[in-house]
Amino acid sequence: MxxxxxxxxxxxxxxxxxxxxxxxxxxxxxxxxxxxxxxxxxxxxxxxxxxxxxxxxxxxxxxxxxxxxxxxxxxxxxxxxxxxxxxxxxxxxxxxxxxxxxxxxxxxxxxxxxxxxxxxxxxxxxxxxxxxxxxxxxxxxxxxxxxxxxxxxxxxxxxxxxxxxxxxxxxxxxxxxxxxxxxxxxxxxxxxxxxxxxxxxxxxxxxxxxxxxxxxxxxxxxxxxxxxxxxxxxxxxHDTAAAVAAVPAIGDRPWCYISSGTWSLMGVEIDEPIVTPRALELTLTNEIGVEGKTRLLKNIAGLWLVQECRRAWLLEGQEYSYTELTRLAAEAAPFAAVLDPDQFLEPGHMPERIAAYCSKTGQNVPEGLGGFVRVCLESLAFRYRQVLESLESLVGHRIEVIHIVGGGSKNALLNQFVASATGRTVIAGPTEATAAGNILVQAIGAGEVKDLKQLREVVRNSFELETYEGKPDPAWDRAYERYVKVRGS
CATH class of the missing domain: 3.30.420.40 (ATPase, nucleotide binding domain)
Incomplete structure (x- = not known):
């Protein structure tokens, strides 16, 4: 021990x-x-x-x-x-x-x-x-x-x-x-x-x-x-590198990862960087991971939008836990509006800014706290789908499994939204991927764990994982088309 x-x-x-x-x-x-x-x-x-x-x-x-x-x-x-x-x-x-x-x-x-x-x-x-x-x-x-x-x-x-x-x-x-x-x-x-x-x-x-x-x-x-x-x-x-090391992938199916928290870091693990005009156009990034792997990824605003909404409501005297806000979002009407999450990177007045964005783009303003949170989560799922398509266009094959790790992997509603928006299998967990990756990379340095493959085997043996299946859904496809149109405008 x-x-x-x-x-x-x-x-x-x-x-x-x-x-x-x-x-x-x-x-x-x-x-x-x-x-x-x-x-x-x-x-x-x-x-x-x-x-x-x-x-x-x-x-x-x-x-x-x-x-x-x-x-x-x-x-x-x-x-x-x-x-x-x-x-x-x-x-x-x-x-x-x-x-x-x-x-x-x-x-x-x-x-x-x-x-x-x-x-x-x-x-x-x-x-x-x-x-x-x-x-x-x-x-x-x-x-x-x-x-x-x-x-x-x-x-x-x-x-x-x-x-x-x-x-x-x-x-x-x-x-x-x-x-x-x-x-x-x-x-x-x-x-x-x-x-x-x-x-x-x-x-x-x-x-x-x-x-x-x-x-x-x-x-x-x-x-x-x-x-x-x-x-x-x-x-x-880098905490994302530690989290990606702890992605419990087996490698039998092509996979990508989302390190989900304040930021969402979504990408694939490849052997060599892709530094091409197309990668520049797609604004993807090449960072280095464990064993010299390249993490081809995209930085996305992530759950920052929900965190900032909650902070704004707290200042108004409305105190809700993230669990309560997620429950309200599950009860809210779907597809009330769509957002570009990356337009909301600055702190402060998040609900007001979301409302202004909806008005400016000719959409209805979400109703109630749950409506705002649901719009944030659905839009984040659409952003993941868009980045997924970008990654696939560069690596040249279909990605079948999305591993979501980090604190955001506890949000079952968002996990299901991601599966529904992308039509892919989503595997959520571990929530403590960064700490697990940090420790197990130390264990590699100490000679106790052999390599990255064995590291991921330890993760699979140590943590419970949740699986969400995506199914073809015309309603999600129609909403995604609207998201692409609004984001493009």
Missing amino acids: SHYVAIDLGAESGRAMLGTLAGGRLQLEELHRFLNEPVRLPNGLYWDAFRLFRDIREGLRKAGRERNLKLDGIAVDTWGVDYGLLDANGELVVNPRHYRDPRNNAAYDAALAAAGKENIFEQTGLQFMALNSLYQLYAAKLAGSPGLRAAEKLLFMPDLLSYWLCGSKKNELTIASTSQFYNPTLRRWSTELLETLGLPTHILGDIVPPGTRLGSLLDDLQDTCGLGETPVFATAG
């Missing part, structure tokens, strides 16, 4: 998850949960990196001091793109900014003008989004950031937190591939692109694959947390 801790940080919360591996089965237990809230300062939006590390330390303390566990590994995964900068002494000189920081938008336009959209895609194969690390760095340059001038090392969020745990300053592969200055074809940093934009290249470090042992937990953390000499691994540092 072995014990690993996954530090799993999302855009709203973080957890220290204990994974116990025995007899080819994995059991997960939450040791510590904490909020991850950005801090808005007069000059921008930041992550509270020091408080996050304090909570990570508290999770490890619970493992060591309260549970008296001997850990076989610790590893950190986080959301993508965000980073901190260190000086020559290893001190943080630029605190990680939030990917929604408003200064990125102007830098995005300026970078495209300076380097050329086709050139950037040819070198990186990545989807164009203003939040990508490339535009954050360029925003720092345009702002004349003293921290950027002093920087000697760039560490993405899981790299930074791992450095504070064990003292190793490495860039893990999967998180590096979200930056838009990593070349997935040549499998190295795209230094030429950074040079074109006048950005420093010496801050880029050695890239290590997931499963690499970075070092041992620092002495003061061993003492504080009651842990002995404990390995710190680079897991699949």
